[in-house]
Amino acid sequence: MIMAHQLDLLVGVILMASPVLEMSPCSSDGRIALFRGCNLTQIPWVLNTTERLLLSFNAISLVVTTSFPLLERLLLLELGTQYANLTIGHEAFRNLPNLRILDLGLSRIEVLSPDAFQGLPHLLELRLFSCGLSGAVLRDGYFRNLKSLARLDLSSNRIHSLHLHSSFQELNSLINIDFSFNQILTLCEDELRPLQGKTLSFFGLKSTSLFSRVSVVWETCRNPFRGMRLETLDLSENGWTVAITGNFSNSIRGSQISSLILKYHIMGAGFGFQNIKDPDQSTFASLARSSVLELDLSHGFIFSLNSRLFETLKDLKILNLASNKINKIGDNAFYGLDSLQILNLSYNLLGELYNSNFNGLPRVAYLDLQGNHIGIIQDQTFRLLNMLQTLDLRDNALKTIGFIPSIQMVLLGGNKLAHLPHIRFTANFIELSGNRLESLSDLYFLLQAPQLQFLILNQNRLSSCKAVHATSENPSLEQLFLAENMLQLAWETGLCWDVFKGLSRLQILYLNNNYLNFLPPGIFKDLVALRVLSLSANKLIALSPGSLPANLEILDISRNQLFSPDPGLFSSLHVLDITHNEFVCDCELSTFILWLNQTNVTLLGSPADVYCMYPNSLLGGSLYDISTQDCDEEEAMASLKFSLFILCTATLTLSLIVTLIVIKFRGVCFRGYKTVRRSLFKDKAWNLEPGASRYDAYFCFSSKDFEWAQNALLKHLDVHYSSRNRLRLCFEERDFIPGENHISNIHAAVWGSRKTVCLVSRHFLKDGWCLEAFRYARNRCLSDLKSILIVVVVGSLSQYQLMRHETIRGFLQKQQYLRWPEDLQDVGWFLDKLSGCILKEEKGKKKRSSSIRLQSITTVS
Missing domain, CATH: 3.40.50.10140 (Toll/interleukin-1 receptor homology (TIR) domain)
Incomplete structure (x- = not known):
């Protein structure tokens, strides 16, 4: 039953809250009437085919039955965030018989008729958050006859008591109630009696100061959730101490609660304090019969996990202790958690882990320890976690990893690892980014892991290759991330050019930010399955023919120093990013410019990001705007062919004779030339230009x-x-x-x-x-x-x-x-x-013509 209502509600939300199509403001297309922020003071007339009527951000102050024509197709009415106090009269929405969602949130309701919501038999969701409503809306039967109502949002109002009208007993579809951000100081059994016998997917009491500001006689108050089944009970941000938590657990003894959220509490001594108790064995003991599957105790001040703290929670599968001040894990702290699958201890103050810390967790599959200060872990710490699949130790202070168990996923980024011990890795996902690894020996070692599929080594210092390493055939690796290292320093020695040998299934490779100014010949020849390659933010000047894998589909070569790339290199690509390079816009680039304007390859970035860096006359100009007209050599040379033929014929004979004489007697000729030059220019000294360099060479x-x-x-x-x-x-x-x-x-x-x-x-x-x-x-x-x-x-x-x-x-x-x-x-x-x-001094560059076009450049021999 509850699943059917959740499905109806989900479908309604998807249909009603989908993005509004591109429409003119303050208009209607027959299905959607968009009148947000149109300075309206009353409900506008709309067609009877309208399905969504959006009226937020106006100044509508009165809603009565006659405000709407009969709109039998209307499913969503949005009246929230009105700038005037709202009065809602008797049966105000009766002409909307098929309404599914009614949104009045963030509108201050000054007058609300007890019969305002009558005549809405199909209403699924009613949003009344931040409307200034008092507890009368619960006591006086405002929601009677809403037999389809599944979600009721009354958060952020002025409700001080949850005495429910008997009509709540008839709301058989109601599964989600939110009273968060009200001031509900107490909650006892009699108040929620109309909800007894119901199953709710969510009951929200977040930040209500519940039980934290008054003295409660728990024996007379009794269990407010008696006879109810709650999938999620949110009691976070209520300032609960260990005493309040323990008393509440006793009072709800036996109530079925699948997920109990108590985050942002004040339980625990914190770091450096002793005046507030940490939870102990009795704090959650009374939840033994509540079948709690998930317990969220994050964002608090727990300093020590005491012995047998969760002993009675036999059914618990998820335990969240993140963002506390946990520095000590007592003996058998997790004893009794036989069903626990996920344990989150991230962002605490743990410094060392010992062999006995995780005893009593036979079924844990995910252990999150990231963001602590862990520097030492004993070798047998995880030995009894036989079901462990993921170990997250990111952002700690580890210098060695000899303790790693045989698991599928190991996350070790952001530590202080300078080298890797040769331990046996069985993981298919290894994350080691943000460490201090320098030697490519560690990369060769990791590539020998037989089941490895994903390897992340970004932001290390990989730069050293001091010996020839034996390559290994790794048929399983699919993604390899080596960004933000210093591979240039290793490859320029001529070593480690076979690091990718045998990676026949590799599909994604990231080599960006590695200071590369060349690619070793054949570095990618074995990557026959590679589809995505990133070479971004390096110092590559050119790409040699055949340097890229034949089956490559996506290439990022942006932010390099490419002068004149060969378009033939990109023939297999579907997507190319070549933005922010240093293109030299001469005639050698004309072929690439023509390809750029004709290719079917998807080019990332805007045309303004593909620009010239040289010559100065074209600096910053987009390659898409450059003309290659002047680079047609056949047309430019046609008028000179005949003249050059005559000139060449006339000078050929003389040139041959002179050449033979000079070649045979070139030494004598040169000495004579020097003698004549010295006699003619003997009085002329060689003068350097002002500001010349200290040395000529x-x-x-x-x-x-x-x-x-x-x-x-x-x-x-x-x-x-x-x-x-x-x-x-x-x-x-x-x-x-x-x-x-x-x-x-x-x-x-x-x-x-x-x-x-x-x-x-x-x-x-x-x-x-x-x-x-x-x-x-x-x-x-x-x-x-x-x-x-x-x-x-x-x-x-x-x-x-x-x-x-x-x-x-x-x-x-x-x-x-x-x-x-x-x-x-x-x-x-x-x-x-x-x-x-x-x-010899370089001659100055000739001025370019005012129109943007390429100039032919002749190399002087």
């Missing part, structure tokens, strides 16, 4: 190449070696400050010189300090948006050997570099060319 080379570099380069270029030289050079052996941090010396050298010259030899590629200086120079290139890095390859280094090094690969793919000549007759020419490259 910083020469970076391995210390093992110093002797060669000095004889081959420095003696012929540096002014300190010869007055005939014209360059002020900086190099480590002479100019670095002894005792200063080496990184600081490198930083000062790179940023204090106009150019940086890297002499890349075999020794250079093995020297970590040289590679670090190379990175600093590249960073300055990106910062100044000009080329200040000159690379000179020395020795017989092949292109393959150079491209093996991730540090310089990106530079060599996009920039030119110099090679030390193999023929001695080319050395003089090479030194002159190198000097020119060092002293």
Whole structure:
């Protein structure tokens, strides 16, 4: 019976309280009449087909029978929150025979006729909260004949007594009554006698000061809920002490209450006080025959859980002790709770847990201990919890987890774990976010858990990979969260590139906020089932072809530094977030811009979030507004083809002859050129611009190449070696400050010189300090948006050997570099060319046209 009424009420609420369709205010569409906040002083006329009439936030002061026409289809009437005192007359709603919900809440009712609600045989819910009503509304039979009434809300009124009219006995459908936030100081058996024999799903007495401000003679008051069955009894926020709670438990002895809510109480000594008692074995003893399934004692001051505190609650399945001041769990505190399934001890003051703390809980499946200060847990603390499935220890102070039992879900986020002991994990859900894990060894270890499906390691410090780890085939892992770590530091060493090997069922992977500036080759090759990948908020400049999984559907690569992404990478996607990147809007981006305006992929974010960062003339402009018209190379070059053919033909023969002469006698030619130039410009000194850098160039080379570099380069270029030289050079052996941090010396050298010259030899590629200086120079290139890095390859280094090094690969793919000549007759020419490259200043950028369009950029060899 009660379930049928609950279903009717639920259906009514869903139908009546669904969102109002987009309608003009103060209008009606025949089914819904929307007149909220329309300054009405009386009920408006509406069509007889109206199903919902919404009249809140007006100034209607009178409701009588003639206020409504006959509205046989009306199901919901909303008259709450009127700005005028409301008078409701005799049978005011008789013309609404099929009304299901009547809402008068937050309207001050000045006059209410005892017959106001007559003629509503199908009314399911009556909302009278905050209407200023007194206890007379209960005593004088205002709700008689409401045979379908299931929910009555009288909270926040001026009711001081619950003496119910005998007509409540006839309300056979009534299952939900709320008297919360009234001032009901006592409640005795005679007052609720008309409800005896009924089953109620909810009875609310929250914040009524019940029994807390008066002296009660419990023997004469007796059990107010005698003969009733209550699914939920809410007695929270009444300021009950242990004595009041114990007396009340005695008075309702035998009454059937499935869920008893006593949260926001004042039971317990709290921390540092002794004047208020903690509950003891007798406090809840009288609830033994009440069949209590759920007991909520949260938000109080309980300091100690005394022995056998809940001994009589044999049927209890849920116990909520959260947000108290619990610091001590006595021996056998949970003795007798043979049926308990959920125990919530979160947000207390527990510091240590001992082997005996949870004795007597054979059926607990969920144990919530989050938000305490637990730092030590004995190894056998959870040994007797044979049915435990979820252990929540988040936000504590644990440094080791040797106590973890064999369970399905382990929540350990927000602790102080720096490494993981090699214990046997059987969980399918492990949460370790917000700890201090650094070594990827812990990740490899966790991936060996055979049943693991969900692994969360966000907000750790994963950055170290000091050894090669054996990968494991994990066929069960489906979701892996590694956000907000430092994987870049591990991967840039060339190690741990196989960390995702064998994760054939992984579907979701989060790698955002990991400082990644590259993706190791083939890092995702084994993730054949991956559907969702987040690379957001990293430092990725480019994505290599084939770097993404073939079956990927959702990709978040927002907030990186992508310049010109290849649209072919996104062919398999359904959803893409590429917002807030640093796009370089030149002709290389034209293919991506065309794809952006034509693709069927769902692009997240607004067009304004996909913008140019370079050149300055297009800074902040949306890629959707950029024209690629000027990037059609065929059209731009058509008029030049014939002229270029004639010019090339005429100069080809002469060029071949001159080239052969220069190649054969290039040493002699260069010496002659130098002689002529010195004779012509012998009186002209090389003048630096005002505000120039301290050095013309910083020469970076391995210390093992110093002797060669000095004889081959420095003696012929540096002014300190010869007055005939014209360059002020900086190099480590002479100019670095002894005792200063080496990184600081490198930083000062790179940023204090106009150019940086890297002499890349075999020794250079093995020297970590040289590679670090190379990175600093590249960073300055990106910062100044000009080329200040000159690379000179020395020795017989092949292109393959150079491209093996991730540090310089990106530079060599996009920039030119110099090679030390193999023929001695080319050395003089090479030194002159190198000097020119060092002293050469970047030319200023040409002004862009006023219309927003891409400009073709030509690379000068």
